[in-house]
Every structure is written in structure tokens, then in C-alpha cells.
Amino acid sequence: MYAKEAIYAYAPDFSKGTLTKKEITFNRRISDLISNMEKEGILPKGSSYNSFFIKDNVANIGLSKDFGKGLKEALAKNKTNERLIVAALVNTLIEYYNVEKVFITVEKQIHETDDGRYNEPLGFFTFQ
Numbered sequence: 001m002y003a004k005e006a007i008y009a010y011a012p013d014f015s016k017g018t019l020t021k022k023e024i025t026f027n028r029r030i031s032d033l034i035s036n037m038e039k040e041g042i043l044p045k046g047s048s049y050n051s052f053f054i055k056d057n058v059a060n061i062g063l064s065k066d067f068g069k070g071l072k073e074a075l076a077k078n079k080t081n082e083r084l085i086v087a088a089l090v091n092t093l094i095e096y097y098n099v100e101k102v103f104i105t106v107e108k109q110i111h112e113t114d115d116g117r118y119n120e121p122l123g124f125f126t127f128q
Helices: 030-041 063-075 079-097
Strands: 005-013 018-026 050-056 057-061 101-105
Touching: 005 030, 005 050, 018 030, 030 050, 030 057, 030 079, 050 063, 057 079, 063 079, 063 101
Parallel strands: 057 101
Antiparallel strands: 005 018, 050 057
């Protein structure tokens, strides 16, 4: 059994166009972290993880099609919304796993939206 741990995950503040921190509790497993981020509204509804590993100081996470669908829906509302969701995930993983970058795939594919293509590992996001 895994011990529960409380951390501060990054969360989108869509009204201000920035990130805030939100306390979440999870059992130290990536599946529980992603699930709780989804339950807290940080990640799109239905988001789940398919794969996760760390190599060469890069966290590689494969996410479900619901994550990709949610990003496209967020982008349709506002260009910044998609970036905020991705930034919340990336920043949370960088801080918790102490890695330099995060590489995201959706259903084992490079994810593309009208705003961009996630074909390279992403570093820590900052917003002014």
C-alpha cells in the first residue's frame, strides 16, 4: 500500500491567465496523481495516463484521448486556456519528480492542435 502525500499541484486560473497552486492528496502513484488532478478540475474531464517513465531527466507521459480532446476544447474557448492546462501538468511533474522537462503524448502520438504541436519535451512554464 502506498502512503498518501499532500502536494501543491499547479492549477490553471483561466480568469487571470496564470497558474495558481492547489493542494491535492495522492498515493505517490502517477495514476493517482493524474486522477486527482482531473477530479480537481486541473486536467480535462476524463484525463487518464497510459504510460509514464523518466529517462535522461525527462518525464515522459502518455495520456488518454480525453486529455487531447479537452485541450482542443480549451483552445476553442481561448488560446491561453490550452497553454495553462499543459503548463499546470508540466510544472507539477517537473517539481514533484525533480526533472528538467516533460514530454507529452496522447494515445502514443504527438499531440497537435491549431495552436501548436507538442513534439519536444517542455520545460517549466512561467506567466507574466
